Amino acid sequence: MANSWMQTPAGFELVASGTKAQIVDFFACAFNPSMLARFLHTVDSLLILGSFCVMAIGAWYLLKHKHVDHGKQFIKTGLTVGIVTVALMLPLAHYQAVVVAEQQPAKLAAMEGHWEDGPVALSLFGWVDDISGETTGLSIPGAASFLGSGSFETVYPGLNTLKNSLTDFDGYNGVKASDYKGGIPPVNATFQAYHLMICLYAGLILWLFIAAATVRASKKGKVNKALLYLLIIGPIVPFLAIQSGWMVAEVGRQPWVVYNLLLTADAVSPVVSALEINITILLFIVFYTILFIAWLRVVLKMIRTGPILEDVTVVAATLDTDLLSDLTSAPTSDTPAATPPAPDPQGGE
Numbered sequence: 001m002a003n004s005w006m007q008t009p010a011g012f013e014l015v016a017s018g019t020k021a022q023i024v025d026f027f028a029c030a031f032n033p034s035m036l037a038r039f040l041h042t043v044d045s046l047l048i049l050g051s052f053c054v055m056a057i058g059a060w061y062l063l064k065h066k067h068v069d070h071g072k073q074f075i076k077t078g079l080t081v082g083i084v085t086v087a088l089m090l091p092l093a094h095y096q097a098v099v100v101a102e103q104q105p106a107k108l109a110a111m112e113g114h115w116e117d118g119p120v121a122l123s124l125f126g127w128v129d130d131i132s133g134e135t136t137g138l139s140i141p142g143a144a145s146f147l148g149s150g151s152f153e154t155v156y157p158g159l160n161t162l163k164n165s166l167t168d169f170d171g172y173n174g175v176k177a178s179d180y181k182g183g184i185p186p187v188n189a190t191f192q193a194y195h196l197m198i199c200l201y202a203g204l205i206l207w208l209f210i211a212a213a214t215v216r217a218s219k220k221g222k223v224n225k226a227l228l229y230l231l232i233i234g235p236i237v238p239f240l241a242i243q244s245g246w247m248v249a250e251v252g253r254q255p256w257v258v259y260n261l262l263l264t265a266d267a268v269s270p271v272v273s274a275l276e277i278n279i280t281i282l283l284f285i286v287f288y289t290i291l292f293i294a295w296l297r298v299v300l301k302m303i304r305t306g307p308i309l310e311d312v313t314v315v316a317a318t319l320d321t322d323l324l325s326d327l328t329s330a331p332t333s334d335t336p337a338a339t340p341p342a343p344d345p346q347g348g349e
């Protein structure tokens with residue numbers, strides 16, 4: 001929500017001579033124009049990553065010949081969730097792109113290296129020269145306009161127009177429009193991150209096929225080791241897609257930290273020195289590295305131990321309580337046998 005507000009601020013007014021944003025409408029602020037699209041796209045991408053991790057763990061069990069039945073089940077379940085969430089990604093990603101087209105035209109133009117006003121081409125791959133303002137590569141004319149608006153003809157402003165539209169940069173303290181290229185983001189970085197994310201979407205589909213082939217092969221009892229290794233490294237694909245998505249979102253909104261409201265340069269506090277910032281970043285790196293190592297150790301231990309606990313729970317849930325208490329009081333090799341019950345003097349039960 002907070003990140004979305006910084007991308008598409010709403011429900012606030014500027015107070016203290018324009019130096020503070022104060023919430024005047026909580027719901028407009030929380031449910032700002034890009035919040036829902038961003039939330040759905042991000043949650044779906046995390047579900048995809050989760051399903052790929054489950055498949056990777058299943059593949060590792062098959063490779064190690066441990067918990068083989070669970071391993072097969074993991075791959076099947078991961079595959080099912082993966083198919084649903086990867087399919088869902090298409091309408092959700094489309095919705096996100098539509099919101100960007102409506103709310104952040106400079107970001108849309110940077111995503112496709114779109115310099116002149118007109119319908120936006122959908123690049124399959126390419127390279128952008130930020131200095132000369134040229135994009136070279138292979139593209140489908142008007143296709144990005146189609147995705148954003150449903151028509152190949154829809155005209156969107158180009159970067160050359162956008163960078164001339166924000167002349168009031170000169171009104172900022174010590175900021176010149178030319179220093180900020182009039183308010184457009186680094187174009188090639190945004191372009192490449194966006195296209196990498198889309199390429200990786202194709203990678204997700206490829207990995208789903210690999211998982212399906214593994215399920216098929218495991219039914220016949222003959223799984224190729226190469227398929228298992230590919231599934232084990234599979235989570236890298238959605239992980240990289242997520243990182244490139246964040247690059248699109250954050251590099252693409254530059255030079256603003258709050259879109260069209262607060263420049264990143266102005267967001268730097270004058271009372272915190274560069275040294276203090278560097279030390280803080282260093283401490284963050286150290287702290288999060290320790291946390292990451294601790295987390296990794298716990299997770300790897302859980303994976304190595306396997307789904308034993310789940311087995312006990314499932315068995316316990318299917319037994320009736322009397323039988324369960326009989327079982328738990330039954331002698332084991334570690335506990336002495338209980339004294340047999342005395343015969344009923346009435347001869348009844």
Ligand code: HEM
Binds near residue numbers: 089093094201239
């Ligand atoms: C069909 C392919 C895809 C399209 C068209 C697409 C579209 C977009 C767009 C337009 C943005 C920028 C949003 C913004 O700045 O407001 C974005 C961001 C993002 N994308 Fe994608 N995406 C696709 C695939 C993926 C995949 C496969 C993943 C991960 C599994 C992913 C994860 C993300 C994440 C985490 C963000 C940043 C979150 C945000 O701020 O919105 N995307 N995507």
